[in-house]
Amino acid sequence: MIAYLGRRFSVLLVILFGSSFILYNLAAVSGDPLEGLRGSLDPKAKATMASLTRNLNLNVPPPARYFIWLKGIFGVFTGHINFGNTRTGEAVTTDLSHAIPTTIRLILMATVIAIVLGIAFGIVSALRQYSRFDYAMTFVAFLMYSLPIFWVAVLLKQYLAIGFNNFLEKPTIPLPVIIVSSLISGLFWGAVIGGERRKVQMIFASATLVTAAMTTFLSVTKWFGDPGLGPIMIFGLGVGIAFTVTFISTGLTNRPALKASLAMAVIGLALYYPNQWLFKKHSGTGLIILMAVATLLIAALVGRGFAKIDRRPVMRTSMITAFLIGILTFADRLMQNWIPYSSSDAINGRPVPTIGEANTLLDSGNYWFTTLDTVMHLLLPTIALTLISFAAYIRYSRGTLLEVLNQDYIRTARAKGLTERTVIMRHAFRNTLIPLTTIIVVDFASIIGGAIITERVFGWRGMGTLFNTAITSFDLNLLMGVFFVTSSLAVLANLAADLLYSALDPRIRVVGK
């Protein structure tokens, strides 16, 4: 294994070396960093040119200059990595260390949501192959592929952000919206669950009615003006989550799993007020992480307690349920701060921002305010990135699941009388995950590249901004810094994908005997 990793890493270094050499020379040849200064009549221009030439070694021809740059990179082995200086004399490393967290924050949530939604829709689409739902999903996926993100972003800013802010001034949902959204929800659930004509009609009717009732309730109570869940709602949703998670994870026939998940909903209710007290007393990221760990531990213990044999599925189910209920509790606490947040001077009743990564006018001492602010600023970019990238996952997961469903072992599984849920989730879905993992890991690196445009549209100051500056001002070191981070991530992701592949699929061995 170590020999294999060593071999892979050396190949990886060679590739990084080659691609950085190509890009360095390409960028150096195609632009002159002193161009703006050459024609300048400013008496200081000569001195500036001289100092720039000295600082950036511009008198060395590009192929040789590349090796000066490379020497700095090799400092990674001695602990002093040096990406060189920008034109303004700052170290590229400091710029990068500010930019990388911003970019990661921007894309992380979007990637997770895109993966979950994409796989879910892809699976349903494959199970209902050649149905109307399938065709609709195919069309949606292709449409999303074809949308330029900057165009979507402007639309989102206009209709979602500004529209929602206007709506919040008088948060009652108009009747046509209620009717249309209920019908859409009915059609959607009818198509997703499918089955006999009568069953579809039943599902359509009930989904429509439920959605209509819920939206009317939200409208009448002006929920969006003062959102909140409260203990009762958390409990209700928790029971729903418990049933859904158990159904997907182990099947409702697994009584211990169902009991354990329901117990988690009860515990969530019981701990509601103690949690509020905790939130009030010591708020902060540390506490949230601690509470998440505690939640998972409790869930594991409860799951263990309920299960007599075969403990792992039960523990898994109760942990997923607990985690989701935990998120609900956290969201509830955020919602409690909604009114003070949105009516504060910095926000002034228009809480959905169209630009920037944080509101600088906001009181940064309040943990809940800053978290809510981050969430609101992440909202639009996350939706835009999700829309663009989840289309690919729909197609991938649909394609792979269809391929797996044609395998003989699926027929065997059906023939021996397993339930459809077991066949799909245990036999088919797990095998689809193998090729999907590869794609997801490799994709993550390319999303960073795509974030360059997103950052520009939404005015975030991450890697994309650095990249823009680098290109427009011919700042070679800065450009190479951005490139180095993105492509190292890309090749590392490739390596990780290969290793994951072999871990997931026992037939594949990366290490020859």
Place this chain on the structure above:
Amino acid sequence: MFGRKRKSVEQDIATPVDISTKEVEGLSQGQLVRRRFFRHRGAVISMIILSAVIIFVFSALDEKLGPFKYHGWWKYKFTDQPDLSGAGCPNGILGCPTLHVIPSFLGGKHFGMGEHPFGQDDIGRDYFSLVMRGAQRSLLVMFIIGAVGGIIGTVIGAISGFYRGWIDAVLMRFTDFIITIPTIIIGSVVGYHFGNLGVTFLAFYLGLFAWTGLSRLVRGEFLTLREREFVDAARVAGAGDRRIIFKHILPNAMGVIIVSVTLIMSGAILLETALSYLGFGVVAPDVSLGLLISNYQDSFTTRPWLFWYPGLFIVMIALSVNFIGDGLRDAFDPRQRRRISRKERSANSKSGGN
């Protein structure tokens, strides 16, 4: 078995088995592919739409091809600056679109293009001709990148798959180098410095870096095809390397190539618009769809048409190319069988077949 076969000749459709055997009955590869492609409804519709868009867009404006001069059917050039007119616009906004698509008998105004169907921009230029020009540029970039990337990718993939050994190792390492650099980075570096040379050059240079994925696929295809018996047969018959590559292997790898060239093209149009949006692509005074969106995104609240029309054209072009690519992939995939629709199956079970 024999009886069933005869039945399938008599009846149009009998059993699933017969449908699939009927499909391969005496048809050439090309005919099979064409049939499967034309069965893909989305792809066919997209093909019609794309051809219509291409003809519409390229015939609209005056065009000069060397000594030939062609007069477009649209009255304005994209460089013209007629006076801003506010006739019929709400709230005193100037230069609103005059396109009406709802005919009068349906309660609309009338069907017609009017003076400025897509409105005018802030200095009075006719937006319809700007969008037409932008779409021309974007289509041109798409085709050039597709052609350049397709040719380079095919050649490199073919050489390295056919000769293997050290040639393959060198070429594939080189491909790895290029593939590691994110497209948007290399596109921006190239685009920012070659954008002012004109759209054709820009597209050509972008195409120089667009071949990597294709060359890997072609290499894989060549690696398997070169071991097949027909290649040995050709070699025994005395065919040279070049003849084997072009006459024997390449036609068999055509499916992979065509499909991934369409994918390159659909990526290319989004790449061009993204680069132009960032300011690293097509530069003024020329226009492209991405540049138009980038220029007018801030005027969305007051004059949304400046934003809608270029976007609609991008989506229309990219969507049709994607659908055509999907149709081609289905058509070239030998595992693809015609699906037997529920109607046929039920008709079949009623007629007594199993």
